[in-house]
Every structure is written in structure tokens, then in C-alpha cells.
Amino acid sequence: MDIKNREIFSNLAIFPPVFVRLDGRAFHRLARALDLEKPFDPKFHASMRAVCRYLLTESGLTPTFAYTFSDEISLYFRTLPFSGRVEKIDSVTAAVAASVLTIELGCSVPLAFDARTIPATGEFAVEYLISRQNEAWRNHINAYCQSALVDEGMSPREAAAALRGMQSDAMHEMMFERGVNLAATPAWQRRGTLLYREECRKEGYNPLTGETVQAVRTCIREPEETPLFSSEEGAALVRSLTGA
Numbered sequence: 001m002d003i004k005n006r007e008i009f010s011n012l013a014i015f016p017p018v019f020v021r022l023d024g025r026a027f028h029r030l031a032r033a034l035d036l037e038k039p040f041d042p043k044f045h046a047s048m049r050a051v052c053r054y055l056l057t058e059s060g061l062t063p064t065f066a067y068t069f070s071d072e073i074s075l076y077f078r079t080l081p082f083s084g085r086v087e088k089i090d091s092v093t094a095a096v097a098a099s100v101l102t103i104e105l106g107c108s109v110p111l112a113f114d115a116r117t118i119p120a121t122g123e124f125a126v127e128y129l130i131s132r133q134n135e136a137w138r139n140h141i142n143a144y145c146q147s148a149l150v151d152e153g154m155s156p157r158e159a160a161a162a163l164r165g166m167q168s169d170a171m172h173e174m175m176f177e178r179g180v181n182l183a184a185t186p187a188w189q190r191r192g193t194l195l196y197r198e199e200c201r202k203e204g205y206n207p208l209t210g211e212t213v214q215a216v217r218t219c220i221r222e223p224e225e226t227p228l229f230s231s232e233e234g235a236a237l238v239r240s241l242t243g244a
Contacts, residue, residue: 013084016077017120017242019128020063020089022097022113024071033109038150039143040189047104048073052195053220054100061093062197065241067129067226069136069192070143073097073113076125076242090115125242129229136192138168141182145171148178187225194226196241 024030036044045068052066052073063075075093082088094115102111120128142163149159163171175182182190200219206212227234238244 009087010085012086014080014086014117014119015084016080017125018077018080019118019120019125020075020077020093020115021118021132022073022075022094022115025112025114027071027111030107030109030111034105034107039147040140040186044105045188045193047101049193049195049222050104051097051100052193055093055096056195056197056220057218059093059096061089061096065194065196067132067192067194069132069188070139072132074128074132076120078243086117090117120242123244125244126229126235126238129234129238133192133226133229137190140185140189141168141171141175144175144180144182144185148175148180191226191228193222194237195220195222197221 030036031038031041031044034044048068048071052068055061055073055075056063056066061075061077061081062079063077065076067074067076080089082092094113097113098111101107105111118128145163145166146156146159149162150156154162166174172182198219198221200217202217227237229235229238
């Protein structure tokens, strides 16, 4: 029997540019196991950023940039590894991310990401990132409200039921009454974090000639406050990274 003939999806390939989106699988259980701070844990977000840096510089996959919030990472590829084979791109990217996050968190419980590949031609990159950043904002509002209700004695299920169908304005008001201005929370909670590869020049020393020389290296840029992708500034940054 020729097993290879039954691997009917193994050679399914795609052309760049693409996004690969990673989502944490059942990370609510991971949050409980690690006793993560609610509604947002700065150390967990720092670990997710570390995963992004590794994927950008050390994984051999060479994505152009990464955008992360909560337990999600979106990677943009202008060129593709593995001849564009979707199964291999998804499986390796998810496996690398899970391995790095396990190390970063010092985690003794299993964790996993799922992955999906999304074609990203033309202006789609801007549209995609606007959509994910909108989701980051919704996640941010809901996380604060859910955490507040649980702190006041509701179970997580009761809190979720109480918030179901509530409009964002009402959720804002709910938190404002509790002394929290959601528009003034840390930017990484509201907007997520963008990290991107960029060539930069660094001074080096040539021991043979005794001269100071300029060397070109790949640096990771990580703006302190990710711009709104729906703004002119944000869209222009995305276009500069994608070459659109």
C-alpha cells in the first residue's frame, strides 16, 4: 500500500502573502493552572511577545511581522517556508509557538495552539488587522466586566450570562461606576502589540584592522503603543510592512 497517496492534503500549497493565525487552545484552563492575574496578566503578555520575537527571528520561518493580543498571534508572511505547504506551515508554526510559550511560562501543564492560514493579497492585510484589533478591544471590555462581576461574587458562568447581549456603552458605564475608565487602561490591553522585523545598522569592531565598522542586522521593532490600524498612521505602517 502506498501510504503517500493517502496523504491527500500534505501537498496542498498556497502562494504568499498570507497570515497565519495562532489561537491558544483551552487557555482558560491554563490561566487557572498558572493562577494568572485577571483581567490581564502582564507577565503572560510579555511571554506572548517573547514567542512573537522567537517566531520572527529564530524559528527559521521568517514572518515579516506579528500582532498579538490575549492568547492570539497573527503572523504575516511575504515569503513562505516549506514551499507554501499549508499543513506543514500550520503544524510547525503552532508547535514552535507552544514550545516557546511553555519555556517562557515555566509551564508544567500541556498547552497548545491551533493554526489557520489566510490569503492576504492587496489591501486585505489592513482590513484583517483592523478586524483583529477590534476583537482585541471587545475582548478587553469583556475581560474587565467579567472579572469585576466575578470579584463581586458571581460565578464565571453567571457573569457571562449577565454580560450576554450588553452593548459596549453599557459595559463602559458599568466599569466607570466601579472606578475604571476602559479608555485609559494600558494600550497593550486595548490595542494589542505589533512586532516587526526591520534592518538596522549597528556599530561593530573589526579586530583585524582595528576599525569601527557598520554592520547590517535584523532588529525587532515593538512600538510602545500600537497604533489604531483604522487610522491613517496605522494603515500606512501596515502598508510599509507589506509592501502594498
